Amino acid sequence: MEKKVALSIAGSDSSAGAGIQADxxxxxxxxxxxxxxxxxVTAQNTRQVRFIYKVPAAIIEAQIETLCDDFSLDAVKTGMLYDEEIVHVVAHQLKKHHLRPVVDPVMVATSGDALSNKGFIVSLKKELVPYSLMVTANVPEACSLxxxxxxxxxxxxxxxxxxxxLGPEYVLIKGGHLQGDMVTDVLYDGKAFHHFTLPRIPQKKAHGSGCTLSALITGLLSVGEPPVSAVSKAKSIVWSMIHEGYTPxxxxxxxxxxxxVQIPPIIQYSEQFDVWLQLKNAVETLLPFLPVQLIPEVGTNFVYALPNATKRTDVCGxxxxxxxxxxxxxxxxNLDFGASKHVASIVLAAMSSDPTMRSALNIRYAEKTLKVCTKLGCTLGSFDRGLEPKNASSTMEWGTNHAIATAGYVPDIIFDSGAVxxxxxxxxxxxxPQDVLTKIKRIADASFP
Known part of the structure; x- marks a missing residue:
């Protein structure tokens, strides 16, 4: 097995939330x-930075030199460099080995404690930023630069x-410090601005998010992702890591x-994200209570369509x-648009009769389950695969339309008894998805009390 190799030149966070541990x-x-x-080497926890020990410049130089003697480095990032002496040593080594880094200009910890001294900015702008592939700055860092x-x-x-x-090939400024329910990161390549927007996650401080973003960008670059794509994918991954974060x-x-962690797909507009997030939350709610007896041999899919969906790529599954x-x-x-074929076809067919019926989930067939559904007051519709016309383009589309036409409306349940x-x-x-969850929960509770 061969793996790409990425180097992080940064500080150690003893709480492991940021720094080289996060990288x-x-x-x-x-x-x-x-x-x-x-x-x-920092002595810090999730509340404060208590002590910073600056590694001697000769040791930093030796670490980089030793790694370059052995590894073929595919990408490099820098994090906490602290002062002008470290910046000088790191810049010299990277130039010597023809490595253009992703520079994360770390200045302050999430706790608010300083992680650099007064001479750091001047040195960074003079010696390292001009030689960098990309600078990834938050708003306060961008203000300083x-x-x-x-x-x-x-x-x-x-x-x-x-x-x-100043000289970098790309500049990324993260928008987390600006106001608003949406957070937009802006990447500039010298010709055009690229905007990456996702909803703000409230009540999160997200210790180490900046380190993680720059490390993910570096890692993605190492495996051949173009810079714009690397930033887009890294932002989506970080969003999910923050969303599913915890407080140790x-x-x-x-x-x-x-x-x-579930990573959101590349989003073209906000409605896609809303659909993905609602389905993600519903799946996470479903898993703990779904009886395995209700899972069919082919597995269960759970889908949710965009408003006015007309094709499979409009349906998240x-x-x-x-x-x-x-x-x-x-x-x-993972959850993605276009991931489902059969259940998505059912939803698309249902939406052609009732545009509000945008979600569906398949479960194992059993006469007992159908009786439970009837007892619970669910409306039922069905189709017989043996009656499918030879010129039907899709069994699920034909069957759903047949069940709806027979019932005169879109029922809660559509079933078929299979075929060879x-x-x-x-x-x-x-x-x-919440509507479907409510129905499934009632069916599960009544079937397996």
Missing amino acids: LKSFSFLGVYGVTAITC ANMTITDEKDVEKAAKDIFD GKGADVLNHSTT IQGRISRYKDQALLCG GKEPMIRVLGKN
Whole structure:
């Protein structure tokens, strides 16, 4: 097995939320082998930075030199460099080995404690930024680098141009410090601005989010992602890591670097994100209570369509479905648009009759389950695969339309008793994932009290 190698030149965070610890976890998340050169050792927790030990310049130099003698480095990032002496040593080594880094100009910790001294900015702008591939700055850092005040997106774009004029190939300014329910990061490549927007996650301090973002960008660059794509994907990953973060100490929350986090797909507009997030939350609610007896052999899919959806790529579903593992329901795969074929076809057909019926989920067929549905007051519709016309383009589309036409409306349940090589199936339909969840919960509770 061969892996790409990424180097982080940064400080050590004893709480493991930021610094090289966050960088290594980010590289590992991407399947990239991470190596490090430690610039400072900090004594910090989720509440404060108590002490900073600056690693001697000769040791920092030796770490980088030793790594370059052995590894073919595919990408490099810098984090906490602390002062002008470290900046000088790092810049010299990177130039010597022809490595253009992603520069995260770390100046202050999430706790508000300073992670750099007064001479740091001048040295960074003179020696390292001009040689960098990309600078990833938050708003306060961008203010320092561009020597200006930033209060809105127009200021962000001006600051990005000013920092670009210092010499980097790309400038990314993160918008988390600006006001608003949406957070927009702006990437400037010297010709155009690229905007990446996702909803703000309230009540999160997200210790280590800046380190993680720059490390993910670096890791993605190491595996061949173009810079614009690397930033887009990294932002989506960080959003999920923050969203599914937790609070291990008494201070700031930290990111969840687990590979099980659900990453939002590349979003073209806000409605897509809303649909994805509602479905994600519904799936997470479903898994703990879904009886494995209701999971069919082919697995369960759960979908939610955009308003006015007309094609499969307008429907968000589970790429790998929900499967049975021992006595638990297990999610296998990510949520994405176009991931479902059969259940998506059912929803699209239902929406052609009733545009409000945008969600559905399939469960195992059983006469007992149908009786439970009837007893609960659910409306039922069905189709017989044996009656499908030979010229039908889709069994699910034809069957759903047939069931709706026979009932005269879109029922809560559409089922079929299968055919040779085709598993019988029950589908639960609803206006949205929460509506479907409510119906499934009632069915599960009544079927397995």
